[in-house]
Amino acid sequence: MNDDGLSTAIRVERPAKTLRELALDKVREAIVNGYFRPGDRLVERDLCAQLGVSRTIVREVLRHLESEGLVANLPNKGPIVAQLNHDEAKQIYEIRAALEGMAARLCAEQNNPAIADALDKSLEDIRQSYRGKDMAGVLAHTSSFYQTLFSSVDRHVAWGVVNLLTVRINHLRSMTIKTRDRDVQGPAQMARIVDAIRRGDGEGAYRAAMEHVASASAIAQAVLSDRQPAD
Amino acid sequence: MNDDGLSTAIRVERPAKTLRELALDKVREAIVNGYFRPGDRLVERDLCAQLGVSRTIVREVLRHLESEGLVANLPNKGPIVAQLNHDEAKQIYEIRAALEGMAARLCAEQNNPAIADALDKSLEDIRQSYRGKDMAGVLAHTSSFYQTLFSSVDRHVAWGVVNLLTVRINHLRSMTIKTRDRDVQGPAQMARIVDAIRRGDGEGAYRAAMEHVASASAIAQAVLSDRQPAD
DNA sequence: TGGATGATTTTGGTACGCCATATTATGGTA
DNA sequence: TACCATAATATGGCGTACCAAAATCATCCA
Numbered sequence: 125m126n127d128d129g130l131s132t133a134i135r136v137e138r139p140a141k142t143l144r145e146l147a148l149d150k151v152r153e154a155i156v157n158g159y160f161r162p163g164d165r166l167v168e169r170d171l172c173a174q175l176g177v178s179r180t181i182v183r184e185v186l187r188h189l190e191s192e193g194l195v196a197n198l199p200n201k202g203p204i205v206a207q208l209n210h211d212e213a214k215q216i217y218e219i220r221a222a223l224e225g226m227a228a229r230l231c232a233e234q235n236n237p238a239i240a241d242a243l244d245k246s247l248e249d250i251r252q253s254y255r256g257k258d259m260a261g262v263l264a265h266t267s268s269f270y271q272t273l274f275s276s277v278d279r280h281v282a283w284g285v286v287n288l289l290t291v292r293i294n295h296l297r298s299m300t301i302k303t304r305d306r307d308v309q310g311p312a313q314m315a316r317i318v319d320a321i322r323r324g325d326g327e328g329a330y331r332a333a334m335e336h337v338a339s340a341s342a343i344a345q346a347v348l349s350d351r352q353p354a355d
Numbered sequence: 356m357n358d359d360g361l362s363t364a365i366r367v368e369r370p371a372k373t374l375r376e377l378a379l380d381k382v383r384e385a386i387v388n389g390y391f392r393p394g395d396r397l398v399e400r401d402l403c404a405q406l407g408v409s410r411t412i413v414r415e416v417l418r419h420l421e422s423e424g425l426v427a428n429l430p431n432k433g434p435i436v437a438q439l440n441h442d443e444a445k446q447i448y449e450i451r452a453a454l455e456g457m458a459a460r461l462c463a464e465q466n467n468p469a470i471a472d473a474l475d476k477s478l479e480d481i482r483q484s485y486r487g488k489d490m491a492g493v494l495a496h497t498s499s500f501y502q503t504l505f506s507s508v509d510r511h512v513a514w515g516v517v518n519l520l521t522v523r524i525n526h527l528r529s530m531t532i533k534t535r536d537r538d539v540q541g542p543a544q545m546a547r548i549v550d551a552i553r554r555g556d557g558e559g560a561y562r563a564a565m566e567h568v569a570s571a572s573a574i575a576q577a578v579l580s581d582r583q584p585a586d
Numbered sequence: 587t588g589g590a591t592g593a594t595t596t597t598g599g600t601a602c603g604c605c606a607t608a609t610t611a612t613g614g615t616a
Numbered sequence: 617t618a619c620c621a622t623a624a625t626a627t628g629g630c631g632t633a634c635c636a637a638a639a640t641c642a643t644c645c646a
Contacts, residue, residue: 142629167596178631180411183598187375187415191422199373200638202597215512222453281446285516373598399628409600414629431607433628 147175148185155194155205156294162207166195193292206292210348213296216289217341221334223282224270228329230277232321239276240322246272247314254307262301263294269314273333293344300343313339378406379416386425386436387525393438397426424523437523441579444527447520448572452565454513455501459548459564461508463557470507471553477503478545485538493532494525500545504564524575531574544570 151171154160171182186203189195196206231239246269253261267290274283290297300306313336320328372380382402385391402413417434420426427437462470477500484492498521505514521528531537544567551559 144629165596169596180414180630180632183411184415184418188418188422191419200597211509212512215510218457218510219454219513219516222457223450226449226453278442279446279449281443281520282450285450285520289512289516375598398626400626411599411601431628 143177144181144184147177147181148188150175151185152189152192152194152291155189156291158295160205162205164205165201166203166205168202192288208292208296210345213293213344213348214341216293217337217344219289220286221337221341223286224273224337225330225333227270227273227277227279227282228317228321228333229326230279231273232324232326232329234277235324236276237322239272240318242272242276243269243314243318243321247311247318250314251311254311259298259301263297266297266301266310273317296344296347297340299347300340303343303347306343309339310336374408375412375415378408378412379419381406382416383420383423383425383522386420387522389526391436393436395436396432397434397436399433423519439523439527441576444524444575444579445572447524448568448575450520451517452568452572454517455504455568456561456564458501458504458508458510458513459552459560460557461510462504463552463555463560465508466555467507468553470503471549473503473507474500474545474549474552478542478549481545482542485542490529490532494528497528497532497541504548527575527578528571530578531571534574534578537574540570541567 151160151166160166166186168179168182168186171186172179175182186195186197190197190203194206195203197203231243246265249265250262250269253259253265267287270286271283274280274286301310313332316332317329317336320326320332382391382397391397397417399410399413399417402417403410406413417426417428421428421434425437426434428434462474477496480496481493481500484490484496498518501517502514505511505517532541544563547563548560548567551557551563
């Protein structure tokens with residue numbers, strides 16, 4: 125669908141954003157939130173029509189998404205939305221565990237209460253979104269939580285990697301947060317990360333972050349087993 | 356790939372790679388091994404002439420490299436070869452440490468002597484290259500060592516991330532391996548990783564891998580301080 | 587029925603043109 | 617001479633048209 129109804133603010137649409145970047149965001153969003161499904165073919169000229177841009181733009185966008193891993197290119201058949209199998213999802217969660225664990229440890233070692241405060245703020249937003257059944261909000265604020273985790277210790281490269289991987293499992297995320305008790309367990313686990321950071325307990329923060337991702341991964345595996353019979 | 360062994364004789368040797376991929380490799384290689392230097396402008400029409408391809412291809416290649424982090428795009432000025440500063444290099448080494456440490460631990464937990472044997476093989480190749488002062492060989496076999504580390508435990512996603520990050524610090528790598536004693540210290544550190552893996556000592560393998568990257572990072576920082584006055 | 591043949595679709599690739607902006611000459615005036 | 621307005625150039629951003637090769641689908645004939 126046309127999901128251009130997302131204008132949450134009086135965003136000035138002109139500055140710096142090139143047409144290509146706008147198209148890139150649109151297509152990425154369309155893939156991430158399921159308008160294009162895994163395995164769907166992305167026919168260049170169709171996309172041109174749907175986006176209202178030229179083939180030049182569409183091709184660049186497809187190449188970009190390809191290198192992000194959201195799109196796969198079958199030789200002589202063209203681009204399709206990348207399919208995520210069991211194993212790959214597991215690996216992505218594993219990498220996130222390693223990097224988020226690392227960031228959590230670094231945060232704890234800063235001994236700066238402001239970090240824990242900021243994380244608590246995001247955590248409260250997450251709980252609030254859960255209460256309002258606003259799942260998009262849960263995802264957004266969870267992202268914000270982790271962004272704080274990484275940017276508090278100036279690890280923007282690692283944050284970039286995590287972000288890159290996260291878009292590939294976005295539809296899994298939106299399903300894991302909807303499972304039973306996740307509205308309680310998820311924030312509780314994240315609270316343990318924050319507590320350890322506040323205590324300056326690097327090892328504890330590391331383990332808590334790893335455990336949180338591990339539990340998300342387990343749920344994701346279960347979800348995948350449920351709806352994906354085979355690859 | 357295509358092993359339809361019908362009439363292989365007449366089968367025209369088709370370069371499975373598309374022109375775009377060829378161009379991508381060429382430009383990436385040109386950046387990685389210093390033909391294009393950090394900060395150099397990459398003028399589209401010039402690249403067309405140098406590569407002998409159309410502007411469409413060049414633009415797609417530039418977009419791809421941009422998302423790899425090898426090329427930066429200045430608004431209203433166009434693409435340049437990305438500059439790597441101190442801090443970013445440090446972060447990249449840190450991420451590699453986390454992921455290679457993870458892979459090393461997983462290898463150790465496999466308790467499969469064949470893995471350690473394969474790693475020893477790469478290690479011997481590295482030593483051989485050092486003896487022959489073949490620095491390109493050192494880099495290639497070091498890559499091969501780590502690829503074995505990741506692929507032995509089927510972590511191709513993490514390997515992809517490490518690879519992506521590694522190209523951005525390639526020129527640093529080629530300088531760190533040329534520093535004094537690195538021909539002895541480097542392989543010795545890697546041997547400790549292999550030993551721990553052979554012993555099935557996950558924690559030891561993890562620490563050994565982290566330490567190896569940490570020492571490479573330290574050398575890289577020193578090298579950067581030497582030749583890079585300021586950002 | 588089965589296979590050769592042709593039409594269609596789609597990607598891969600090229601060439602060219604137009605516009606907007608940024609930089610650099612350039613030239614004229616105080 | 618100093619300085620500012622203007623023109624020329626360079627370059628990226630974007631669009632269109634076109635062609636070739638490959639895959640797929642439809643058709644028709646032995």
